[in-house]
Ligand SMILES: Cc1cc2nc3c(=O)[nH]c(=O)nc-3n(C[C@H](O)[C@H](O)[C@H](O)COP(=O)(O)OP(=O)(O)OC[C@H]3O[C@@H](n4cnc5c(N)ncnc54)[C@H](O)[C@@H]3O)c2cc1C
Ligand code: FES
């Protein structure tokens with residue numbers, strides 16, 4: 001059972017750690033770095049709660065080993081808001097549109113939608129629904145989430161600050 | 163659940179990866195994007211002492227065309243999905259990839275991993291089979307090529323030996339006017355298909371069907387090539403092919419041992435397959451002959 005040194009950038013800060021081979025990126029972020037915003041539910045890739053950005057791309061943190069993230073730049077939900085705490089347009093829209101109830105799925109949705117809107121700034125409703133299809137929410141029924149994505153897309157396109 | 167302990171190895175070349183596999187025998191497994199293997203380890207459906215991670219081996223990345231389209235095994239599915247070279251050279255590949263899981267899965271999952279994993283409900287194995295792709299393989303003792311027809315042996319089982327690595331996939335490039343379509347039925351967007359079809363059609367200068375490729379997935383224990391359907395349409399004019407389509411689609415449903423499971427009965431899979439073959443081929447023929455759907 002080998003252990004590895006890993007060095008990576010998380011939300012702009014350099015981090016290092018020593019991990020077991022089997023430690024996944026989500027557990028490393030939560031337990032070693034104390035970044036508990038990244039949630040874990042299914043731990044096998046179906047729910048999307050653990051979504052983070054690795055080198056700008058949205059991935060399941062439960063389906064990536066911490067050692068595989070060596071040398072990468074990771075953004076978690078803690079890195080989405082501005083340093084002074086101002087919510088990002090996506091976060092603000094989730095708040096205004098009732099895009100969350102219990103909030104368990106929200107970090108995964110916020111990270112997913114942030115990446116989705118960067119790739120597709122002017123999505124149709126069908127594209128929005130497909131874009132969030134990899135994230136499960138057991139509370140909202142998704143309507144508020146879809147509205148939040150629409151509002152965030154409009155604001156981001158207009159360059160309006162949240 | 164958490165995976166049981168294992169050792170992670172990060173070889174920097176195919177030769178080093180092959181040596182590690184040879185050294186550790188059946189206690190070792192190749193790890194690529196991890197989008198199938200890591201869930202199976204987490205659920206403890208399988209267990210290995212050593213994972214040989216090929217996801218960052220440089221020579222396994224990249225997309226090239228020289229006659230064939232070659233995709234390196236560790237190329238992420240999302241990279242192939244958005245590469246204009248792929249869309250231009252082999253449109254069926256570019257159209258199949260968006261049906262794989264979700265964009266987050268495709269950011270990590272690899273083209274080679276999908277084919278080596280050989281899930282019968284996966285899109286890319288069916289595309290490789292239908293298009294007569296060639297799989298390039300390396301082991302400690304050398305390299306070899308395996309025709310896709312000989313590669314898929316059963317659910318999650320292929321002609322790869324335990325100590326072999328899939329290094330790349332070569333898809334033949336069709337040069338005539340062509341159309342391609344993928345149609346599938348799944349419970350939700352991103353789920354594995356209950357039944358699916360990947361189809362491509364090429365027309366010659368006289369507007370006759372020069373080549374047809376029809377691959378089925380999600381219906382049997384391996385991907386299936388609908389050979390009877392292909393034979394019924396090859397050589398036909400566009401009008402003849404269109405008229406023959408309904409019967410040719412029915413023939414597709416007879417060509418396999420349908421899976422009967424909790425998602426669907428075998429009879430349902432056959433009926434859906436007939437319909438999907440017909441709609442996919444209709445779209446492919448229309449595109450090839452320049453008709454806008
Ligand atoms: C929620 C979810 C939904 C999904 N939906 C779909 C879907 O709709 N369609 C679909 O096709 N797939 C789907 N997948 C699976 C996904 O496409 C995987 O990425 C793919 O099956 C395996 O590729 P990988 O690179 O992740 O391989 P890994 O998970 O790393 O490996 C898978 C298997 O292939 C072997 N392997 C990998 N690369 C090589 C190689 N180069 N040489 C030899 N052996 C190798 C490994 O040893 C292992 O046995 C889904 C996955 C998830 C988590
Ligand atoms: S916890 Fe990672 S996808 Fe569910």
Ligand code: FES
Nearest residue numbers: 101102137138139
């Ligand atoms: S808000 Fe509760 S799971 Fe989505």
